[in-house]
Amino acid sequence: MKYFIVTYGCQMNVHESEKIASILENKGYVLAEKREEADIIVFNTCAIREGAEDRVFGNVGNLKKLKKKNKNLIIVLCGCMTQKEATAQKMLRTFPFVDVVIGTFNLPKLGDYIDAVKKGRQLEIWQEGDIDETLSYKRTSGDNAWVNIMQGCNNFCTYCIVPYVRGREKSRKEENILNEIKEIIAQKKYKKITLLGQNVNSYGKDLTVPCSFAKLLKDICALEGDFKLSFMTSHPKDLTDEVIDVIASEDKIEKYIHLPAQSGNNRILQKMNRNYTREKYLTIIEKIRNKIPSCRITSDFIVGFPGETEQEFEDTYSLVKQVQFDSIFAFMYSPREGTVASKMENQISDEIKHERVNKLLNLEKEIQKETGKR
Ligand code: SAH
Ligand code: SF4
Ligand code: F3S
Numbered sequence: 001m002k003y004f005i006v007t008y009g010c011q012m013n014v015h016e017s018e019k020i021a022s023i024l025e026n027k028g029y030v031l032a033e034k035r036e037e038a039d040i041i042v043f044n045t046c047a048i049r050e051g052a053e054d055r056v057f058g059n060v061g062n063l064k065k066l067k068k069k070n071k072n073l074i075i076v077l078c079g080c081m082t083q084k085e086a087t088a089q090k091m092l093r094t095f096p097f098v099d100v101v102i103g104t105f106n107l108p109k110l111g112d113y114i115d116a117v118k119k120g121r122q123l124e125i126w127q128e129g130d131i132d133e134t135l136s137y138k139r140t141s142g143d144n145a146w147v148n149i150m151q152g153c154n155n156f157c158t159y160c161i162v163p164y165v166r167g168r169e170k171s172r173k174e175e176n177i178l179n180e181i182k183e184i185i186a187q188k189k190y191k192k193i194t195l196l197g198q199n200v201n202s203y204g205k206d207l208t209v210p211c212s213f214a215k216l217l218k219d220i221c222a223l224e225g226d227f228k229l230s231f232m233t234s235h236p237k238d239l240t241d242e243v244i245d246v247i248a249s250e251d252k253i254e255k256y257i258h259l260p261a262q263s264g265n266n267r268i269l270q271k272m273n274r275n276y277t278r279e280k281y282l283t284i285i286e287k288i289r290n291k292i293p294s295c296r297i298t299s300d301f302i303v304g305f306p307g308e309t310e311q312e313f314e315d316t317y318s319l320v321k322q323v324q325f326d327s328i329f330a331f332m333y334s335p336r337e338g339t340v341a342s343k344m345e346n347q348i349s350d351e352i353k354h355e356r357v358n359k360l361l362n363l364e365k366e367i368q369k370e371t372g373k374r
Contacts (some may be wrong), residue, residue: 001029001030001039001044002026002029002030002031002032002037002038002039002040003021003024003029003030003031003032003038003039003040003041004031004032004034004035004037004040004041004042004316005017005020005021005024005041005042005044006035006041006042006043006044006059007044007329008044008045008046008052008055008056008079009044009045009046009047009079009080009301010046010048010054011146011194011196011232011325012148012196012198012265013044013046013079013080014141014146015137015146015148015196016044016079016107017042017044017140017183018138018139018140018141018146019107019135019136020042020044020078020107020110021116021137021138021140022135022137022138023110023111023135024040024042024110025138026111027111027114030342032282035063035066035302036066036263037142038073039072039073039074039271040073040074040075040076040189041063041066041068041073041075041076042076042077042078043056043059043060043075043076043078043084044078044079045077045078045079046079046080046081046246046342047079047080047081047082047083047084047087047165047336048080048160048161048162048336049331049332049334049336050333050334050335050336051334052081052089053081055281056077056081057091057094060075060077060091060095060098061094061095063075063095063097063098064095064097065303067097069167074100074114074117075095075097075098075099075100076098076099076100076101076102076110076113076114076123076296077091077098077099077101077102078101078102078104078106078107078110079104080104080161080162080165080166081124081165082102082103082125083103083104083105083164083165083166084099084161084165084337084343085125085166085337086337088101088123088125089105089123092121098121099117099121099122099251100113100114100117100121100122100123101121101122101123102122102123102124102125103122103124103125103126103165104129104166104167105125105126105127105128105129105167106124106126106129106164108129108132108134108135113134119330123213127167128167128168129167130170131148131150131151131170131172132343133172133176139190143189143190143191143192144190144191144192144193144194145184145190145192145193145194146194146196147180147181147184147193147194147195147196148172148196148197148205149171149172149177149195149196149197149200149216149231150169150170150171150172150197150198150199150200150204151166151167151169151170151197152166152167152169152170152198153166153167153168153169153198153199154168154169154199154202155198155199155235155273155275155360156273156340157262157269157271157272157273157274157306158273158339158340158341158344159272159302159305159333159335159336159341159342160218160336160339160340161336161338161339162198164338164339166198169198169199169202169205169206171203171204171205171206171207171211173207173209173370174204174209174211174216174219175283177216177220178219178220178223181193181220181223181299182223184227185223185224185227187306190227191226191227191228192228192229192230192254193220193227193228193230194229194230194231194232195216195220195229195230195231196231196232197231197232197233198206198233198326199233199234199235199238200213200231200232200233200234201213201234201235201238201239201240201243202235203216203230204237207297211342212240213240213241213243214240214242214243214245214246214331216359217229217231217243217246217247217250217253218246218250220252221246221250221252221253227252228252228253228254229250229252230253230254230256230259232258233258233260234258234260235260236259236260236276236280236281236284237274237275237276237280239257239259239284242287244287244292245291247292247295248291249308254298255292255294255295255296256295256297256298257288257295257296257297258297258298258299258300259281259285259297259298259299259301260300260301261281261299261300261301261316261319262300262301262302263273263301263302263305263312263315263316263319264278264281264315264316264317264318264319264320265278265308265309265312265313265315265316266278266315267312268305268307268308268312268315268316271305271306271307271341271344272302272305272341273340275342278315278319282319282322282323285297285323288365296326297323297325297326298325298326298327298328298329299320299323299325299328299329300328300329300330300331301316301320301328301329301330301331302331302332302333303316303330303331303332303333303353303356303360304328304332304333304348304352304353304356304357305333305341305348306333306341306344306345306346306347306348307344307345307346307348308333308348313356313359315358316344316360317360317363318368320363320364321363321367324367324371325364325367327364327368328360329365330357330360330361331357332350332353332354332356332357333348333353335347351367
């Protein structure tokens with residue numbers, strides 16, 4: 001029996017697919033080279049932008065042919081998109097050949113849903129769940145080992161679906177993280193360890209024995225072994241001086257920070273509920289560059305947020321120009337149902353969004369040419 005996993009979205013999902021692979025291998029499945037050979041296909045989905053969801057819809061539709069050829073093929077949909085009840089229902093209706101549809105919190109029980117397919121189609125979406133410490137991972141990212149340090153997000157940026165599909169912030173106990181990393185080091189297969197969380201700088205705030213992200217970094221670096229440590233993603237509002245100092249002083253930490261700014265305009269930043277200003281963001285960049293001159297800095301931007309004027313977009317443009325990021329991701333704002341921004345007035349046309357995203361990406365190219373940065 002063979003399995004095939006299709007993963008959409010962020011590193012968090014990539015890492016969760018490693019968990020799915022482990023669950024399936026424990027049930028006796030082996031990896032198929034292509035989906036045509038599989039007895040079970042799992043789509044681990046993403047809901048961050050409409051484009052991501054459209055891709056999933058199209059690709060699930062294409063599975064119909066495979067199911068026709070192999071009546072026993074099991075098709076599973078999981079991840080952020082199916083955590084939304086309405087979307088999950090719609091997928092069940094649209095794709096009668098899909099067998100299991102579950103939400104993000106149900107993943108640890110994937111094996112049970114697969115067993116239950118004999119009795120009929122499975123749909124279950126839990127609204128919350130604790131981090132499962134009993135599961136293992138089939139690591140698939142070469143010499144990099146992902147380590148999840150927390151789940152969920154409390155920030156509710158007004159454009160973002162993540163808090164709705166991943167729940168509130170929950171940190172793993174430091175001891176559990178350190179034990180997992182010790183095991184990774186002992187295997188001697190991994191040169192890189194990357195810590196994952198939607199907002200790693202607020203790690204530990206919810207623990208009964210509080211632990212800061214800076215302390216976690218220090219304690220990981222104190223472990224014996226030869227490895228490079230990195231992490232994502234940092235939120236500017238919570239990036240402390242202490243974290244910058246630890247990055248500067250620890251040789252094991254990669255000199256790299258991904259620090260999404262989203263916009264360079266204070267009115268838009270406020271409407272996004274980002275809780276920092278352009279000036280505060282620039283101060284953080286200055287601190288990083290003072291203390292860690294060699295640090296690579298990258299960022300994410302959203303263009304065409306509701307009500308964004310040409311002048312407000314120019315502020316984003318000028319921020320990118322001023323900071324000279326090593327690279328940026330620029331996204332066209334995509335309204336997500338249920339979020340605050342999706343109900344705001346003055347939604348921007350696709351044409352203007354395209355124009356603005358192209359301007360930013362051209363600027364990025366110019367900067368990279370000038371500075372030789374990559
Ligand atoms: N937790 C991370 C980012 C998660 S999503 C953080 O806060 O930085 C990754 C990126 O997708 C975000 O940084 C943002 O730029 C983009 N994004 C999120 N929601 C979006 C939306 N509705 N439309 C367009 N881009 C979006
Ligand atoms: Fe979304 Fe904001 Fe949370 Fe990032 S910090 S996941 S952008 S709500
Ligand atoms: Fe990641 Fe997409 Fe979910 S970006 S957290 S897989 S909505």
